[in-house]
Amino acid sequence: MAESSDVKVLGTWASPVVLRARIALHLKSVNYEYVEENFFQGKSELLLKSNPVYKKVPVLLHGNNSIPESLIILQYIDEVWSSAAPPILPTDPYERAVSRFWAAYVDDKWLPALRDLFVAEAEEAKTAAFARVEEGLALLEEEYGKMSKGKRFFGGNEIGYLDIVIGCFLVWIKVIEKFNEVKVIDEAKTPGLFQWADGFCSHVAVKDVLPDVEALAQFSLKVRAVFLKAKAIDSTDDTQ
Amino acid sequence: MAESSDVKVLGTWASPVVLRARIALHLKSVNYEYVEENFFQGKSELLLKSNPVYKKVPVLLHGNNSIPESLIILQYIDEVWSSAAPPILPTDPYERAVSRFWAAYVDDKWLPALRDLFVAEAEEAKTAAFARVEEGLALLEEEYGKMSKGKRFFGGNEIGYLDIVIGCFLVWIKVIEKFNEVKVIDEAKTPGLFQWADGFCSHVAVKDVLPDVEALAQFSLKVRAVFLKAKAIDSTDDTQ
Numbered sequence: 001m002a003e004s005s006d007v008k009v010l011g012t013w014a015s016p017v018v019l020r021a022r023i024a025l026h027l028k029s030v031n032y033e034y035v036e037e038n039f040f041q042g043k044s045e046l047l048l049k050s051n052p053v054y055k056k057v058p059v060l061l062h063g064n065n066s067i068p069e070s071l072i073i074l075q076y077i078d079e080v081w082s083s084a085a086p087p088i089l090p091t092d093p094y095e096r097a098v099s100r101f102w103a104a105y106v107d108d109k110w111l112p113a114l115r116d117l118f119v120a121e122a123e124e125a126k127t128a129a130f131a132r133v134e135e136g137l138a139l140l141e142e143e144y145g146k147m148s149k150g151k152r153f154f155g156g157n158e159i160g161y162l163d164i165v166i167g168c169f170l171v172w173i174k175v176i177e178k179f180n181e182v183k184v185i186d187e188a189k190t191p192g193l194f195q196w197a198d199g200f201c202s203h204v205a206v207k208d209v210l211p212d213v214e215a216l217a218q219f220s221l222k223v224r225a226v227f228l229k230a231k232a233i234d235s236t237d238d239t240q
Numbered sequence: 241m242a243e244s245s246d247v248k249v250l251g252t253w254a255s256p257v258v259l260r261a262r263i264a265l266h267l268k269s270v271n272y273e274y275v276e277e278n279f280f281q282g283k284s285e286l287l288l289k290s291n292p293v294y295k296k297v298p299v300l301l302h303g304n305n306s307i308p309e310s311l312i313i314l315q316y317i318d319e320v321w322s323s324a325a326p327p328i329l330p331t332d333p334y335e336r337a338v339s340r341f342w343a344a345y346v347d348d349k350w351l352p353a354l355r356d357l358f359v360a361e362a363e364e365a366k367t368a369a370f371a372r373v374e375e376g377l378a379l380l381e382e383e384y385g386k387m388s389k390g391k392r393f394f395g396g397n398e399i400g401y402l403d404i405v406i407g408c409f410l411v412w413i414k415v416i417e418k419f420n421e422v423k424v425i426d427e428a429k430t431p432g433l434f435q436w437a438d439g440f441c442s443h444v445a446v447k448d449v450l451p452d453v454e455a456l457a458q459f460s461l462k463v464r465a466v467f468l469k470a471k472a473i474d475s476t477d478d479t480q
């Protein structure tokens with residue numbers, strides 16, 4: 001096994017999925033070098049070489065191994081540093097399956113809704129996206145009740161897989177709340193998640209890697225413009 | 241842990257992803273009851289109850305646990321019946337990550353291309369889809385060379401995770417080859433996969449659960465009609 005000093009994360013500071021890799025390494029007390037990519041200036045040779053299929057961050061570099069895709073990185077970190085407490089995934093196979101199920105749900109279903117809410121311009125589109133985000137949160141609230149068993153986190157007393165998978169979006173959610181003047185994680189509707197979010201953001205493995213809300217809000221305006229431009233190009237294609 | 245007799249698979253005979261669950265159970269020599277769903281007659285109460293989010297097959301029922309999503313099922317089977325040789329995922333964390341990466345690639349990128357090839361009507365659309373399918377196969381051929389290390393399967397001497405993930409599509413590929421008069425897995429272009437496909441389909445854990453090519457070809461005409469109808473409805477929505 002490579003030494004901890006052989007560990008690098010290729011990321012961008014504003015990317016929630018990059019946070020996943022970093023939080024997991026912090027949880028496992030693994031030293032690593034963080035390498036910032038700047039997509040506005042083009043992708044680095046190192047990124048193109050280490051993730052040739054998707055050319056996306058995060059990539060975890062560990063010795064000669066390069067591991068892309070945040071959910072795969074989380075499992076890799078859990079398996080390589082298995083003796084460094086706490087475990088990220090639960091140990092029970094069924095609980096592991098449940099965690100994987102909801103992680104996939106978050107990335108495949110809930111995240112697209114959150115992204116739609118972030119870029120929505122028309123009031124109607126905003127309302128529709130918000131309804132989908134809330135529907136997902138209601139399911140996650142129910143799951144939080146089951147998995148946490150009265151403790152603070154999805155993982156019980158300690159942050160686990162699903163905490164990291166969902167928690168990485170909390171600062172982006174604050175930005176969306178700010179611009180849309182809505183409460184996405186609402187104390188009345190999802191009291192469990194509301195309390196969980198506070199616990200997550202103030203966790204010792206999390207608080208130092210979270211981006212600043214104001215800085216992210218400023219940066220998000222640039223990201224939103226890129227999204228809207230891409231959407232405009234898509235629409236042009238549709239009508240050709 | 242529940243007894244093997246408490247194991248059920250909810251599936252449809254023509255579904256490639258249902259095959260994944262069944263092949264894994266055969267590999268692990270787990271007895272199970274196979275319950276056929278008939279979507280043309282509507283979804284069963286058992287399916288709706290055991291996979292309320294997606295309402296899709298496969299679902300693995302194990303005692304009181306219900307596990308949807310084929311990739312999650314494969315990992316669950318591997319973890320629950322861990323002492324039943326052979327392991328499905330490799331034991332090395334990096335090899336596990338590589339297997340997970342390509343499995344996600346197959347489902348997220350390659351399968352949509354294969355589906356587009358299956359339903360394409362216009363010659364141009366067929367050519368475009370076929371190019372994407374071939375691009376994916378070239379990547380998988382390269383990965384087969386690396387992972388099999390001169391042995392028969394992605395998993396080495398024995399069928400593993402990626403064998404099951406890709407191999408479940410082989411009969412559908414035969415159907416697509418038949419209707420399109422093309423070779424999808426071509427001996428000249430992907431010699432490794434060509435040989436691998438034979439070995440996979442004749443494996444003792446696989447051959448008895450594979451659907452008959454002719455029966456699937458007949459059934460596929462019905463499936464194709466449903467796809468095309470859905471596509472027509474989508475197009476109508478776009479122009480509204």
